Amino acid sequence: MEQIRTGTDTDHRGLFENPTAAFRPSAYWFWHSIPTEEVCHAQLSDFKLKGIGTILIQARLAMPRDDYLSPAYLEAYRTAAGIAARLGLKLGIYDDYNWISGHAGGRTVAGRDELRERHLFWSSSEKAQGEISGIHPPFTRTMGADIVEWQYEGSVFEWCEWTVEAALLHSSAAIGSLDEVIDVTARTSIVDSDHAACAYAFDGTIEDGQMLTVFVSARSTTSRLINYLLPEAAEQFVAVGLDPLIDVLGDLVPDPVSFVFYDQPAAGFYKWDQISGSLGNSLLFAPSLIDAVASGTGEPFAKSLLALLRDVGPTTLQLRAGFYAAYSGLMNEAFSGTLRRWAESKGIELTGHEILPHISAWSLNGGFTSIDPRVALAVDFFGIDAYRHQTAVDSNNFVAQLAPKIGDSVARSNGRSRCVVETYASAERTPVRAAGQWELTLETMRAQAIRLYCLGTRQFLWHGVYQTDGRDHDPTPFANPRFDFGPGINFEPWWSYHDLFAQETARISAFIEPATPRAPVAILYPLQTAYAEGPRHSHATHIGAWCEGLLAKRCDFMFVSEADLIKARIDGGRMLVSGLAFDAVILPSASVLQAAETVQALNAFSAAGGMVVSSGDRLSTVRDAAVHSDAIVSKHIDRMPGGSDIEALLEALPSFGPxxxxxxxxxxxxxxxxxxxxxxxxxxxxxxxxxxxxxxxxxxxxxxxxxxxxxxxxxxxxxxxxxxxxxxxxxxxxxxxxxxxxxxxxxxxxTTQPPLDRARSVSLVEGWTFAPEGSASFAPISVESGWETQGFAEFSGTGIYRLALEIGDEAEWFLELPDVATVVAARLDGRQVDRLGWRPYRFSLGRLQPGIHSLELRVANTAANRYYADTPYVGDTVDKSGLSAAPKLIPLIH
Structure with a gap:
């Protein structure tokens, strides 16, 4: 994007002073209905005023699906984009209704049933007959009835076109090799079926000690999600979901509308009664997968399928890795490749993010633990990113996590740097995650943004700003916008302070932009291990342990792919690749590699004086060659790495820079x-x-x-x-x-701490009055406990504290507020002194003359006490609000 490339010119100070939109916070703008021109102008003007640089319009579940992409919707979209252009805002196309890119609100599969998701299910038994039944998407179903209704017509899970794709006779005990497996696909057929289940039969005899495993494909008749293995599905999505937007935007493309953003393309994560083996969810299926897998594994498709479920001898890990590589590559090209080519044809850029199983965690699969990410666009992060023009990732809640570090790493590997991080809040006080965190404070979100920048983020993407704050007395998640992954930050009482956050964090991002990070440690992203061993293998937790351990010691790192290692240059004992210089490479329980060249590259690095450290499982298999060498490892840790291991590594690294x-x-x-x-x-x-x-x-x-x-x-x-x-x-x-x-x-x-004479500090305990903003009825209040304990338990907004402040000695005075929930503006004698959104809450009042001065503190809390009142989400306590410790008046030391 031009707005990003501006950050690489020589005017770094100018960019720091006035950061472009690429560094300013961006936000999803949730449309719950088709807005009027007046609403568009009012809200977009407000977003601009609060420091947001880029907006992505997103139709949410509260909007009737028929309204999505209707003529009225498209007209409003064009109107909003035109207003944004006049205001100097940038726009990106969020590419779907609600989320899960590709369905276009159901339009992609309307009249094109062949594009609906088709999956492979399996059953293993010692009988010649069996069935596939009880198919359900637990991941979707746990989110509630409204999500089910959005994804499935009639809220039912129905199937058709049951087809036996593979049937294999094999030992019910150990399998020594694929040669022992007998392909009986031609002798196995569907004998009965309906919309919910099918029965199959093998026309032969199963001997004692044998087992029959049958793989059956079926197409959903009700799912609005697409088959991501079919390029024609992506092409239809473009035709019915994206082209209408581009057409109506006209000359507003590519400025201000310069990119399209996709979000978590993923078919259903199905389970069923007969599921077994090492793969935790159903697989998408298309006829093209058969040849792709045979080419990728060198073995027949049917026998390769069996390797996904159970050990089939010494080649099991190689077969699994080869299968999933072929599967992912086919999906990447069919969906992402189609979108990239379309974007380039329109003169815009492609960005967005896939499913991230590590969401809100450091462990590679510590987030979405209920899914097997190998069945989705969710494992080959380096390969997925190669189709994007700009990298984006997903982040949940307000803790440091793996996503931005992975994002920055894959971007650098693909010739770019840094990433956009979409940040959403899931509820922590209730099991209903969509109820969000209306208790979010500006301080919390600012701290998270700065941590994200330190981890590789360029732009903070809010999820989101809302068109409406929803309905009272309705706790329904999703359908009531209020509980559709709140908070809608523009309905938080502290929203008017957002510009402080936006300006400061944008400058931090712009400050980082021109420099190359000092990251002396490379962590190999163990893609082949992830394919072969699955998400519950120790590589996932070893990655988390290394990341957390290194960051605890403030040692930066990057992830590298095998391709990065192979193309790296070694100079003076350092590994140079993707513009970075590494002194050490970590193999986190990496049991499988793809290429012999990777081993050779690591050996060369080690021989040149570089450190190669492994933990957990040792390398056991290289996919494309029968080679294995322990010589690549300088040191092996046969357990989870701990603090002493991190310290030993850091002590061995050469010092470089400050x-x-x-x-x-x-x-x-x-x-x-x-x-x-x-x-x-x-x-x-x-x-x-x-x-x-x-x-x-x-x-x-x-x-x-x-x-x-x-x-x-x-x-x-x-x-x-x-x-x-x-x-x-x-x-x-x-x-x-x-x-x-x-x-x-x-x-x-x-230091920013002024020299204060704390021995002369005055605690301002008595004499305060209080009223909610808009009320003229001020009453006495204690400043040693919040207003939520003093008759205003459900009040969310700005509360006004007033005090007749008596100054005895002329001096330079400071006002300190020890405990504020959550933002505060101070006025003295009718003049605004300052407004603060996070600690330290210290105001310089200037040189004051003796006498009586009027002091006013305007404190805004969060929206939680109002929006959670009378709902199941209220929790055990109300949120702190206002002042809960006495302000202090402190003179400057002369």
Whole structure:
């Protein structure tokens, strides 16, 4: 995107001061009905004012499906895009109704039944007859009746065209090789079927000690989801779902509408009564899969299928890896390839994200644990990303997690960098995940955004801003917009402070953009192991342990593919690939590799002095060759890596660039990278509750610049041989360093804490009055407990605190608020002093004369107490609101 490429020019300071839309927060704009022109103008103007740079219109379940892509919908879409253009907002096409790209609100399969999802089911028994029955999508069904109705016509799961695709006779005990397996597909047939089940029969005899495994395909008659193995399904999706949008947008493409965004393309994750074996869900099926698998495995399709379920001898892991590689490649090309070619034909870019089984976790499959990701676009992240023009990933809730690191890694492998991170909130106080987190605070979301930037994010994508806040007294998830993965952040009482978040975080992203990250450790993404061993294998948890362990010590890392290792250049004991330099490569319980060249590359790196560390399972199989060598490993850890293993690795790594040391056991979040001109960029962030102190050294001395993300200004400091940086809770610092031989001034100190005379502090406990905004009835209130405990339990909004403030001595005074829920603006004598959205809540009141001054604090809480009231989602307690500790008045030390 041009708006991103702007970040690579020489005007880094200008980009930092005024970041382009590529670095500003973006958001899904949830349409719950077709909006009027007035609504479009009012909301888009508001989004622009609050600092959002890019909007993606998304029709949600509350909108009647028939309205989606109707003439009225398309007219409103064009109107909204035109308004956005005039406001200077960027737009992206969110490509479907609700989510799960490809169905176009059901239009893709309307009149084209052959495009509906078709799956392979199987049954193993010692009998010549059997059945496939009880098919259901548990992942979908757990989300409720409205989701089922959206995905399935009539809310029923029905099937047709039952076909035996493979039938195999084999030992009921161990299988020594595929030669022992007998293909009896031609002798097995469907003998009875209806919309819910089928019966099959084999016309031969099953001997003692034998078992029959039958694979049956069936096409859904009711699912609106498509068969992602069929390019014609993607072509029809384009014709009925995307072309109408492009056509109506006309000259608004490619500016401001410059990209299309897909979201979690995935067919149903079905289970059934007879499911067994190593594969946890049904497989999509199309006739093209037969030849693709035979070519990828070198074995007949039917026998390769059996290897997915059980051990078939020494080639089992190779067969599985080859099968899933063929399956994924076919799906990638059929769906993603079709979308990319269409996007390029329209002059726009393709982005979006696949299913991420690691959502909200560090373990590779620690998120969606109920699915087997091998049946979806959900394992070959490097291959999937090769079809995108820009990388996007998914992130759940407000904790550090794997997704952005994977996103940045695959982007760099494919010649780009960094990623968009869609962030959504699922409820934590209730099992109904869609009820969201209306208790979200601005401080929480800001902290998450900064962590995401440190992990490889360029742009924060909100899920989302809402057209409406839904209906009272209706706890229905999804259908009531209020509980469709809330919060709709523009209906939060703190929304008017969002511009503070947007401006600061955009500058942090723009500050990071020109530099190459210092990531001395490469973690091999064990794709072939993931294919062959499945999601419950130890590679998943070993990845999580390495990631968390390295980050705890603030050592950055990237994931690399086998292709990256093969093409890497080795120089001075370092591995150079994708613009990065690695001193160590980690193999996280990687039991299967694809290429002998990977082994050769790792051996060459090790021989040149690089470190190759493995943990868990050792390499046992290389798909394309009968080779195996322990020599590639410098060190093997036969268990889950722990803190001592991380420390041993880091001690062995050479030092490169600035050194950041903590004075305590806790370290601030950090990002370190180097500009092309040799300057280093450092981001430090304290997401804790107490101050943190770090010491920076760099050779014998270094120049230092401070880049203020809050103001966009830059300041050149003196040269130091040591810089001590004190970070208050929630404080972030952007620094630029360059080693120097000039005379230095010794040690420097960097802090935002003013020198306050705390011995003379005054606790402002008494005399406060309070009223909700809009009310003229002020009444006394305690500032030592929140307003939710003082008669306003269900009030969400802005509460106004007032105090006649008596100043005894002329001085420079500061006001500190020890506990605020959640944002606050201070006014003194009718003049706004400042507004703050996160800690530290400290206001500089200026030099005050003795006498009585009027102090007003306008505090906004979250929407939780209002929106969760009288619903099953309220929880055991109400959310804190307002002031819950007495403000302090503190003079500056003279």
């Amino acid at each position: 050194v950041i040391a903590g004075r305590s056991g806790e370290f601030p979040w950090q990002w370190v990278g180097q500009d092309a001109d040799g300057w280093w960029r450092i981001v430090l962030f304290n997401d804790g509750e107490t101050p943190m102190v770090s010491e920076i050294t760099f050779g014998d001395g270094f120049d230092c610049e401070i880049w203020s993300a809050a103001t966009g200004t830059t300041e050149r400091m003196a040269a130091f041989n040591r810089l001590t940086v004190t970070l208050e809770p929630q404080e972030v610092r952007c620094l630029r360093l360059r080693q120097t031989t000039d005379r230095v001034v010794g040690e420097g100190y960097l």
